[in-house]
Amino acid sequence: MTRVFPEQLSAHLNNGLRRYYLLVGNDPLLHQESQQSVLAAARLQGFNEHHSFVIDQHTDWDSLFSACQAMSLFSQRQVFTLQLPDNGPNATQAAQLVVLLSLIHDDLLLIIHASKITKAQENSAWYKALLENSLLITCHTPDHQQLPRWVQQRCRAMSLEIDDPSLRLLCYYYEGNLLALSQALERLFLLWPDGVLTLPRVEEAVYDAAVFTPYHWIDALLAGKSKRALHVLKQLQLEDHEPIILLRTLQREIMILLDVQAKPIDARRATMDKLRVWQNRRQLYTSALQRLDRIRLRQIVHHLAALEIAVKKDFSAECWPALHSLSVLICQPQFPIGLYHV
Known part of the structure; x- marks a missing residue:
């Protein structure tokens, strides 16, 4: 299983699709954007149907299995998205996941969201079934040391120039809240069409939205x-x-x-x-x-x-x-x- 950060995902997608994508971490924005990138790449390969399932005590496994097997000459390729429980699948759910993974074929692509993967889960049968032809995307919120690098990469992708004082201010205000940070950058992009972010400009547009534990x-x-x-x-x-x-x-x-x-x-x-x-x-x-x-x-x-x-x-x-x-x-x-x- 190859491990990458969200900012590395596009390069991997350009080299072709994997059968399984495992998105692991606590940041909803990174989960959402990583999934969108996989879906966009999959559509270019004819995966035009997308089905989402939440794995819990109410999951209709029979419907899920039927959807995997309901392929015909005229069927479109499909993407299945699964949201695992916060504490991981229990024994019954893990057994059902093993069955599901045995049904995945070339016209099916599986995206799995998980908040974390424990050592016990890494030793489970369902996780081991993912090891071949899979990509693990680390979707953890950057800490205060990693966040400046994330902001700089985001600015480059948006053709924004940001000076060091502005970078420090954004990181100070929005640490732990990537969604608010990305929205702030989008707002700054609209406010300043020349794409130059200086401290006075940033100070006018931001507010304290850091999320701490x-x-x-x-x-x-x-x-x-x-x-x-x-x-x-x-x-x-x-x-x-x-x-x-x-x-x-x-x-x-x-x-x-x-x-x-x-x-x-x-x-x-x-x-x-x-x-x-x-x-x-x-x-x-x-x-x-x-x-x-x-x-x-x-x-x-x-x-x-x-x-x-x-x-x-x-x-x-x-x-x-x-x-x-x-x-x-x-x-x-x-x-x-x-x-x-x-």
């Missing part, structure tokens, strides 16, 4: 980026995220830091393995441990406990300023932690 906040704290952490926290507050979830998420990370910090430096890698810390996040933990000693980490735990008690007493509104203060103190430990009180 608590883990964006956590990563900024671990990295010591106070400005970014406060921006993310502000957005989480505007989106009415539960403070208790933020507190417990941060508490879990601080406890991991305490566990790792307690071990000798040469044993910390094994400790992270045991605690199942992802490889791509380990540098964040290392960075945090260079700033935060054991005394500071324990103080943070005590403050988190006090904040959780305050939230449970329905003082959620007062919790947000405290979270802002705590964010600064985690990122910039030169300030004394006694500066704020719950």
Whole structure:
């Protein structure tokens, strides 16, 4: 199975169609645009019928199987689109998928949407049946490090010239929300026919539409980026995220830091393995441990406990300023932690 990013899909489609296309990731815009690209290429090859199915407890498998087999001399080539459940197919659905894949032939093309593929699913019979003559398209939302590259590629495709300040502003405002970002670029394309995007022009047309999760906040704290952490926290507050979830998420990370910090430096890698810390996040933990000693980490735990008690007493509104203060103190430990009180 070949793996590509959405921006690489067109080149692969120009080299001919695969029988199976597996779109995996959490970004709806990348799913939608990747599917549109496959369908457009398929129509050029005579695949003029398109049928969509959602795989759940109500799926009419008999109708799906019949559609695969209802081919005649005058039938058109067909594309089937399947949307898998968020947690993947259960045992019954997986067995039915194996049957379906056995029915796919040269006049059928299959597009499968999945939010993720687990290790267990990679070892399943239905997934292994896809390995030959398939293309996996990674449709995950770019993180803040990858997003500038995505915006630059999008601008090139739209014949837009963008300077660095404008690029940074768009990424800052629209991180995590590719749909809003693509709409902003389309709006800028219409507003400025010369295709030149400068900071004053971009500032007139954009608004803050970033979509964050608590883990964006956590990563900024671990990295010591106070400005970014406060921006993310502000957005989480505007989106009415539960403070208790933020507190417990941060508490879990601080406890991991305490566990790792307690071990000798040469044993910390094994400790992270045991605690199942992802490889791509380990540098964040290392960075945090260079700033935060054991005394500071324990103080943070005590403050988190006090904040959780305050939230449970329905003082959620007062919790947000405290979270802002705590964010600064985690990122910039030169300030004394006694500066704020719950």
